[in-house]
Amino acid sequence: xxxxxxxxxxxxxxxxxxxxxPEQIAFVEELCGICVxxxxxxxxxxxxVFQSPNPSAAAEELFYYAIDRLADHGSRGVVVVAGNHDNxxxxxxxxxxxxxxxxxxxxxxxxxxxxxxxxAGKVYRVNGGQAWLELAVPGVDYTAVIAALPYPxxxxxxxxxxxxxxxxxxxxxxxxxxxxxxxxxxxxxxxxTVNLAVSHLYVRGGIESDSEHQIQVGGAYAVDPLVxxxxxxxxxxxxxxxxxxxxxxxxxxxxxxxxxxxxxxxTGYAKSVTIVDVQPGQAAEVREVPLAAGRPLVRWRAAGGxxxxxxxxxAGRDKNAWIEVELxxxxxxxxxxxxxxRAMHSGFVTIRPVFHMLDNDLDKQPARLNSMPxxxxxxxxxxxQNGGLKPDEKLVQMFLELSQxxxxxxxxxxxxxxxxEAAT
Numbered sequence: 001x002x003x004x005x006x007x008x009x010x011x012x013x014x015x016x017x018x019x020x021x022p023e024q025i026a027f028v029e030e031l032c033g034i035c036v037x038x039x040x041x042x043x044x045x046x047x048x049v050f051q052s053p054n055p056s057a058a059a060e061e062l063f064y065y066a067i068d069r070l071a072d073h074g075s076r077g078v079v080v081v082a083g084n085h086d087n088x089x090x091x092x093x094x095x096x097x098x099x100x101x102x103x104x105x106x107x108x109x110x111x112x113x114x115x116x117x118x119x120a121g122k123v124y125r126v127n128g129g130q131a132w133l134e135l136a137v138p139g140v141d142y143t144a145v146i147a148a149l150p151y152p153x154x155x156x157x158x159x160x161x162x163x164x165x166x167x168x169x170x171x172x173x174x175x176x177x178x179x180x181x182x183x184x185x186x187x188x189x190x191x192x193t194v195n196l197a198v199s200h201l202y203v204r205g206g207i208e209s210d211s212e213h214q215i216q217v218g219g220a221y222a223v224d225p226l227v228x229x230x231x232x233x234x235x236x237x238x239x240x241x242x243x244x245x246x247x248x249x250x251x252x253x254x255x256x257x258x259x260x261x262x263x264x265x266x267t268g269y270a271k272s273v274t275i276v277d278v279q280p281g282q283a284a285e286v287r288e289v290p291l292a293a294g295r296p297l298v299r300w301r302a303a304g305g306x307x308x309x310x311x312x313x314x315a316g317r318d319k320n321a322w323i324e325v326e327l328x329x330x331x332x333x334x335x336x337x338x339x340x341x342r343a344m345h346s347g348f349v350t351i352r353p354v355f356h357m358l359d360n361d362l363d364k365q366p367a368r369l370n371s372m373p374x375x376x377x378x379x380x381x382x383x384x385q386n387g388g389l390k391p392d393e394k395l396v397q398m399f400l401e402l403s404q405x406x407x408x409x410x411x412x413x414x415x416x417x418x419x420x421e422a423a424t
Contacts, residue, residue, distance in 0.1 A: 001041050001042060001137065001140050001142070001144060001194050001277075001278055001279070002038060002039060002040050002041050002042075002275065002276070002277050003040070003041065003042045003043070003044060003144075003196070003234070003236075003275070003276040003277075003278065004031075004034065004035060004038070004040045004042070004043045004044070004273055004274070004275055004276075005044045005046065005198075005234075005236040005254065005256045005273065005274040005275075005276060006031065006043070006044070006045055006046070006256050006259065006273045006274075007045060007046035007047055007048065007083075007200070007236075007237070007238030007239075007255070007256040007257070007258070008046075008047070008048045008083070008238050008239065008240075008241055008256070008257065008258035008259070009024065009027075009045070009048065009049050009050075009063075009066075009258070009259060010048055010049075010050065010051040010085065010258060010260075010262060011024055011049060011050050011051065011055065011059040011060075011062050011063055012050055012051040012052055012055045012056050012058070012059035013051035013262055015262065015263075015297075015322055015349055016349045016350060018322065018349060020260065020262075021058055021059075021062070023260055023293060023294045023295060024062060024259075024260065025062060026293040026294065027259045027260060027291065027293040027294060028062065028065065028066045028069070029293075030291060030292060030293045031066070031070070031259070031273065031291075032066075032069045032070060034273060034289055035070060035072075035076065038275060038289070040076060040275070041076060041077065041137045041139070041140055042076065042077040042078075042079070042135065042137055042144060043070050043076065043077065043078045043079070044079050044146075044196070044198045044236045045067075045078070045079070045080040045081070045238075046081060046083070046198050046199065046200055046236050046237055046238030046239075046256060047081050047082055047083025047084070047085075047086065047150065047151060047199075047200025047238035047239065048083030048084065048085045048086060048200065048238055048239065049063055049080060049082075049083070049085075049086055049091060050063070050085055050086055050087075050090075050091075051085055052085065053085065053086065053087035053090065054087065054090070055090070064094065067080065067098065067101075067103050068101065071098075071101040071102055071103050071123070073101065074100070074101045074102040074118055074122040074123055075102075075121065075122065075123065075138055076102070076123065076137070077102055077104075077123045077135050077137045077144070078101075078102065078103040078104070078123075079103075079104045079106065079133075079135070079146055079148055079198060080103070080104070080105050080106065081106045081148050081149065081150040081151075081198055081199065081200055081238075082106065082107045082108070082150040082151055082200065083150070083151050083200040083238055083239065084151045084153070084200065084239070086107075086150075086151075088107030088108045088150065088156065089107060091105055091107050092105045092106070092107040099116060100118065101123075102118060102122055102123025102124065104125070104133060104135070104148070106131075106148045106150050107150060108150060108156055109131055109149055109150055109151075109152045109156055109157050109181070110130055110131065110157070110158075111130070111131060111148075111150075112128070112129060112130050113125060113128030113129065113132070113133040114127075114128050115127055115128065121138050122138065123135065123136065123137055123138065124136055126143055129188070131147060131148055131149050131181070131185060132145065132146065132147050132148065132185050132188045133145075133146055133148060134146075134188075134193065142192060142193060142194060142279070142280050143193050143194070144193060144194040144195075144196055145188055145189050145190065145193045145194070145195050145196070146196045146197070146198060147182065147185035147186075147188070147196070147197040147198070147199075147229060147232065148197075148198050148199075149181065149182075149185070149197070149198070149199040149201075150199070150200060151199075151200045151201065152177075152178060152181070152199070152201060153221070154174075157177070159177065161173035161174050161176075161177050171222070174221060174223065175223055175224050175227055178201075178223055178227045179226070179227040182197070182227055182228055182229045183229070185197070185229055186229035186230065186231050186232075189229070189231040189232065190280075191280060191281055192280050192281075193280055194233060194278050194279065194280055195229075195231055195232050195233045195280075196232060196233065196234055196235075196236065196278075197228060197229055197232045197234075197235045197236065197251075198235075198236040198237075199235075199236075199237060199238075200237070200238040200239050201221070201223055201237065201239060202221060202222050202223070202239050202240070203222070203223055203224075203225055203237065203246045203249075203253070204222040204223065204224060204225070205225070205246070205247065205248075224248075225246055225247065225248035225249040225253070226248065226249070226250065228249050228250055228251065228253060229250070229251075230250035230251065231251075232250070232251040233251060233252075233278050233282075233283070233284045234251060234252050234253075234254075234276050234278060234284040234286065235249060235251055235252065235253035235254070236254065236256065236274070236276075237253060237254065237255045237256075238255065238256065239255065240255040240257065241257055241258040241261075241262060241266060241269070242255070242257050242266070242269055243255060243256060243257030243269075243270070243271070243272050243274070243288065244257070251284075252283075252284050252286055254274055254286065256272075256273060256274045257269070257271060257272065258271065259271055259273070259291055259293065259294065260293070260294040261294065261296065261297040263297070264297050264299060264324045264349075266297060267296075267297050267298060267299055270290060271290070271291045271294065272288040272289055272290045272291055273288070273289050273291065274286060274287070274288055274289075275287050275288075275289055295320055295321055295322050295347065296318070296320070296321045296322070297321065297322050297323075297324070298318050298321045298322075298323055298324075299323070299324045299325075299326065300312065300318075300323055300324070300325045300326065301326045301328075302325065302326065302327050302328060303328050304328075305327060305328055305329050305330075306327065306329070306333070306337055306340075306341065309325065309327065309341065309344065310344070313344045313345050318347070319345075319347075320347070321347050322347050322349050323345060323347045323348050323349060324349055324350045324352070325341075325348055325350065325351045325352065326352050326354055327341075327351060327352065327353050327354065328353075328354045329353050329354070329355060330355070333353065374400060374403060375396050375399070375400055378391070378396060378399050378400075379391060379396065382395075
């Protein structure tokens with residue numbers, strides 16, 4: 001059986017207000033092409049289909065189009081589990097229709113599944129129960145038993161996992177509960193089936209990026225690698241956007257990563273999907289297939305200022321990329337320069353001026369800062385952060401009033417720094 005593992009589509013996500021829908025459409029077309037070229041039997045989507053629990057009509061339309069194309073009229077299996085960004089009910093709203101195409105949508109961790117029958121030559125569920133299903137795929141002589149565990153938070157499990165808010169107790173309670181869930185699911189595997197697990201969670205030690213919405217609180221929702229079922233032949237995960245293996249698990253375990261770069265912390269990430277070839281009782285063979293869809297995210301550091309940016313744009317540098325520009329300047333940009341900069345490249349997402357003091361300012365003694373009035377310190381700081389632009393007088397006045405208020409509250413604080421009562 002040949003399986004394609006993908007995750008973290010985040011349909012509807014933008015980058016600083018720039019629409020990514022055309023790139024997401026291109027990804028879906030590329031993904032469907034890979035399924036045909038690689039003769040994929042089963043697609044596992046490990047959560048975060050949408051960016052928002054309340055996705056736009058365009059995002060939902062693209063999702064339905066994608067799973068319809070992937071299912072190929074019921075000849076290819078598709079299993080989708082909800083991630084922390086997904087609304088479980090919204091994701092599964094079309095389950096009755098999707099099921100007719102051999103598509104299984106899994107919203108909540110305790111969801112129950114039963115057998116289905118779609119006729120000869122179609123995908124169908126042979127059996128199932130709470131958080132697991134056995135899937136038959138046309139052209140494959142054996143079935144797949146899939147432990148399908150969507151994002152398992154306390155709220156979605158509808159359980160209290162610890163009696164206190166202590167981070168250690170929360171973490172232990174969460175790990176114990178997930179280990180118990182996977183232990184139960186482990187009993188559903190057989191020696192004559194392909195045994196898989198798919199989930200959306202954070203395994204301790206994984207490499208994160210800025211575009212992932214945190215699903216752990218103080219590490220409480222970060223699980224140990226050993227919670228997974230030891231009879232699984234492959235564990236497909238979602239949540240982390242960098243494709244990566246997870247170490248220390250009882251079976252090969254991998255994050256497929258997001259298909260597009262969704263933050264500038266992902267600059268340089270190679271995006272891919274994961275393909276798994278596996279037979280009953282045999283070790284899985286795992287490989288990556290790179291993705292070409294999506295505009296790259298790059299950072300420019302223009303030490304030469306506006307002139308250097310002009311030179312790079314004229315040379316066609318990164319013409320198809322989304323770009324974060326850091327522009328070194330010695331004086332504030334004029335209005336026409338700002339307008340020119342914005343019009344230079346359609347891919348400029350953020351333009352951050354970095355103000356450098358003039359040479360005659362460099363020999364000023366740092367100690368002098370301690371003797372400066374507070375308003376002058378604020379003005380200097382504002383200028384350095386905003387490319388030499390001076391703050392409005394009203395803003396300076398507001399800062400002074402707020403500072404005085406804070407200092408006054410500190411003077412009247414009835415407790416000292418250690419929490420004890422102040423001396424009288």
